Amino acid sequence: MPHAPNAGQTTNNHQLNRGVWGAAGAPAQVPFNTVGQRVPLKDAFRKVTGEGIYADDMRLPGMLHARILRSTHAHARIRSIDTRAAEALPGVRAVITGAESDRRFGVLPVSEDETALATDKAIYVGDPVAAVAADSEEIAAQAIWLIEVDYEPLPEFLKPQDSLKQVPPEHQLHDKVDKGHPGTNVHKAVDQEFGDVQGAFKQAACIVNGEFKFDGITHAPTEPHAVLAHWDADDRLNLFTPQQVPHYTHKALSKVLDLPMHRIQVIRTMVGGGFGGKSDPFQHEMVVAMLSRRTRRPVKLTMDREEIFLTGRGRHPTEGKLAMAFGADGKLLGLDSDIIIDGGAFASFGVVSTYYNGVLSNGPYLLPAFRYKGRRIYSNRIPSGAMRGHGSVNPRYCTETLVDMAAVKLGLDPCELRLRNFLQPNTLTPFHKFRITSNGVREALLEAMKRSDWKNKWGKLPYGHGIGVGCSFFISGSALPIHWNKLPQSTVHLKIDFDGGVTVHSMAADIGQGSDTVLAQCVAEVLGVKLDRVHVKSQASDMAPVDLGSYSSRVTFMAGNAARDAAEKARALLADAAAKLTGQPAQYFDFVDEQLICRSKPHIRVSFMDALHEAHSGRGALAVSGCYQSPPLGTEFKGSNAGLSPSYSFSAFICELKVDPDTGIVTPIKVWAAHDCGRALNPLSVEGQIEGSVHMGLGQALTEQMRYRGGQLLNANLLDYKIPMTVDTPEIEAIAIESVDPEGPFGAKEAGEGALAPIIPAVGNAIYDAIGVRMFEVPMTPERILRAIEAKKREQTK
């Protein structure tokens, strides 16, 4: 379905930012109260003292402990399970198997393919098969090994090509597969073609292509998954879990347990790192809830480190064949992309991943012709899912490497080639109609070039020493709802009672990224109060309205706007009260330093508390609700919702490194990381997000890989799965580029995910600058680098 490329200017009909203040407020250019200040996280002091409560820190009276028995086969029919010996062990209170429930669930309603425990077959090594609740963890651990499972092994699907083939129904991992590929193990296929791709490659002055391969990687949060379920005496289920998305767990529990949502309370405990790895509704959450239903006692499960690896949902192992066409002037003409991603055992976020692997290549450059063939396959491996930079990271490595190759071919500086192709602010992408509003990518790249002294280094450093660049863009909150309903994407309740405390109720999940702090800042800014007056309650679903949670980099933008909306409503009530007390018009009042000051007569002022008590009279506590819903976006072809966002972040990174050509060891020296976050509401957090993204990206670039033998993960521990430690991590200069987004809260957009993708190609391109070899496999381990050097030598001697 070809569409004419018409990337023109767009009028922006959805200006939420009515100046900096709402209709009741002051002029737009008032200096900020708390926005833009480097403030410690609201919960930082609980974290540094050990007072913060994570799920495994919880203990309830009468609490039992659970362990899960996991499959030792990658693909096997379960003939029978004998639990009698386990049940007979003293201290065992309940044993459950797949017979407990065959209700299916999954994060996406379009692909619910998980059950709490395997029902008829196990489909990966680690698939939960049975579970025990016992008086102690030791007894539970002993009991699961008394459970006898009779497996009948089935052919294992461990190579993506095998999953594309027609197989008998009993060899399909799931009964529902992609409609266009019946009888296979293809989970999702996406084919898109826009513009004249053939023509683009025909008229190109320069064509570059490559075959790329990426190992799977995993989130590896320091906090293990842990969950505590309490089916209480009131016949309600309380589930304590470190969830990024408590709402989807809430929905899944309701479905699997056949219990109305109002009889379930999901309580998010402190989240010790998520990165996408705690955003699916999980089997272990269902299992523990069922064990509590059976025993009517609190049941807690804490995974060991190996189980965290097995639970998975990390970045998909990826194989891609990509080609790009450029004109003689360096203008990008087209992209042809063919990508297979290995989804492992379950669907998880995979439908979205399949789209993102293609459509998120329509930036940060203007792409006039685009073809994408994407396949996500099921395999008998650990399930893949959403991980920081979801779906954009691996394809970005491919395209950023190809752009670099094109620059070499065309004899251009790679930064210069990029500068010639960037999307402009306030434009639509030609085909998917991604609405680009604020865009600081040009400023980001120029700033990184300046600080790194790029022009004096690129192509000029001695052999073994190099510098490279990578650019990216990312959604700032998915506008696509996972559940189609009329709920706003974010709702925030705000209560101001007689004590003057401002309580913000939201289910936006603080996972360490500092979202509670951002919400407090947005509210404090509008009300002109100190940050310590604002308390954020974002843990218990009984106490807070629905928010879609912490994924797709949506919280600052969406929950931030909802918090601001709620605060503006409270502000209007307070301004009315000040008007009543002073006889001045309500709209004349500025809210500064806990005072309401009349703009035309600044000597007339009312303290925040006086205004509050006046506002309370005759009505009680102020309680208001604010919300956010993204504007209508995009276009109308099937799948066109994927990648839509009310705003996009942009980034440009430069990395300097050394490569030892004898050992293949890469030593990063410094990273200049410029990220356009719209406005840094809390620069301390924005820098922390950028630095953390660089660190995580460097892990994928150089050392992190999930290594298998057959279906068995070989390195399910933090010693063999190599995350950069202090001594492996270079100096990182985080640079916040503030493009001031027209619709973000106070101009803000995301900073948590988009900043990961560019570091990996920056490393690859720096390796090329250092030793002249292109790396098509990630991570770029010493072995792979040595092989690339050898291959190049062989080619030169031919």
Add this chain to the structure above:
Amino acid sequence: MAKKILRCTVNGRQIELAVAPNQTLVQVLRDELNLTGTKVGCDMGTCGCCTVHINGKAKLSCLTLALECQGAQITTIEGLNQYELHPLQKAFAEKGGSQCGFCTPGFIMKSAALLAENPAPSREEIAAGLSGNLCRCTGYVKIYDAVEQAAQEMQRAEAPAPAPART
């Protein structure tokens, strides 16, 4: 396994407890004494989250059997702040050295031991000293900032008088 009596001091408090020979120190701290500030990230000595002080030295409490600590002085993150925040705790909060916070107690305990040995470490010395502790959030930059700030503050301040204990 028959339990034995463990006598030691935890955060200044005298402890007398029946402990199984295979119980690790972190299990006793968290499960018996309810000192849940010490975290378990891997339970195999690879992440540093469970770092505590045993007789003033930073040790991994997941690799230490509780009964090895007979007569020892043990300090956990909860014992570092007696009445007021330790400069490291203040600095980790203020400088953004803690994001998700799960590795933070371990980092702070390790940093405290580091500063006891080397009150004015360079950035390289801090990195080397903390190389056994894993942080998945920060990229370590703001952790270095925090340790530097705390080192400066501790050097400026007179050594504080030891405060009464709490556990």
